[in-house]
Amino acid sequence: MPVDECEVKKVDAGRVAAIRGLIDAADATRLAELFKLLGDPTRARILYALLEAGEMCVCDIGETVEIPESTASHALRLLRTAGIVRNRRDGRMVHYSLDDAHVRMLLDLSLQHLRHDQGSGQ
Template sequence: MSSASDVVDGCAVRVVDREKVALVTAAMPETDTVTDLAHVFGLLSDPGRLRIIVALLEGGEMCVCDIAAACGHSESGVSHALRLLRAHRVVRVRRAGRMAYYRLDDSHVRLLLDLALAHAGHRGEGS
C-alpha cells in the first residue's frame, strides 16, 4: 500500500520523456569526472576540513600554525587535512624555507565555497 509521501517523492504515473533523457545523458560528465567531484564533495563534508577551507577563503594564504590556531585544531591534524585537500587540488602549497603556506587552489574552489555558504545561509526559498 502506498502512502501520500510516495507520490510526492516519485511519479504517480511512470512516463519517460525520451528527448529530455537523451539531452541529459549527452550532457552528463564522464564517470572519472563524477568520481573526482564526489571525492571533492566528500572532502568538503568533513567539518574540520571545511573549517580549514573557510579559513583559507577568509585569510588567503596562511601557514599551518595560523590555520590550526584559527580553526582550533592541532597542527598535526591540520597538516593531515591539508595533505588530503592538496591531493585533490582543493589547496596548493608554497614553501618558503622551513615554512609552508597554503591557499585555495584556484578561483573555482573559491566560487564553490562562496556558493555553498550562500546556499547554507538562505532558508525556505523554493521549498
C-alpha cells in the same frame, strides 16, 4: 506481452536514456569527490579560513580551526592532492592558500546560501 521488450513499466524510457548520456557515472563520481572534500567540517573550516586569510601556515591553521597540527597536515594533504590548495615553503614554515578559482566560487556561493536562507528554497 505488449510493446516493451520484456519486463518493465518504465514511465519514460526515452528520457531516462537521454539524461543518462548527459552525465556519465565517472563524471558524477569525480564531482562527488570534489564535494566530498568540502564536506568535512574540519576541511571546510580550513578552506573558509584560507578564503578569508588568503594564506596561512599550518601552525596558524591548526590554531584557527582548533585542531592538532598533525590533523591539519593530514587534511591539507588531501586538499593539496586534489588541487584545491597550494603550498609555499618559506623556511621551515609552509604556507597554504586556495588554488582553484572554481572552488573559491563554490565556497563564496555556499556562504551566500548560509547567510541568505537556510531552510527553504524558492
